[in-house]
Amino acid sequence: MHSGIRDAQRSAVYTIRQTASILGVEPSAVSRAIRVGSLRAVRQRGRLVVPARSLVRLLGQPSDSGGGR
Numbered sequence: 903m904h905s906g907i908r909d910a911q912r913s914a915v916y917t918i919r920q921t922a923s924i925l926g927v928e929p930s931a932v933s934r935a936i937r938v939g940s941l942r943a944v945r946q947r948g949r950l951v952v953p954a955r956s957l958v959r960l961l962g963q964p965s966d967s968g969g970g971r
Contacts, residue, residue: 914954915944921952925961935960 921941922929932952935941942956 915946915951916954916957917949917951918943921957924957 916924918929918932918936922932925932932941936943936950936952941952941960943950943952945951
């Protein structure tokens with residue numbers, strides 16, 4: 903993979919609203935996840951954003967509900 907592509911993936915971030923849309927939840931749920939430490943966020947140019955890597959990590963975790971299949 904070209905190093906420029908890797909750098910772009912590493913630096914990709916989502917706003918709280920974008921993250922909420924991706925996850926299908928309210929922005930307040932994303933803010934809560936950040937506050938309790940379930941989801942990592944960073945400040946970038948004065949606003950809180952979620953690094954793509956953190957979102958991928960969260961989506962890769964099994965859910966607490968068990969899924970039941």
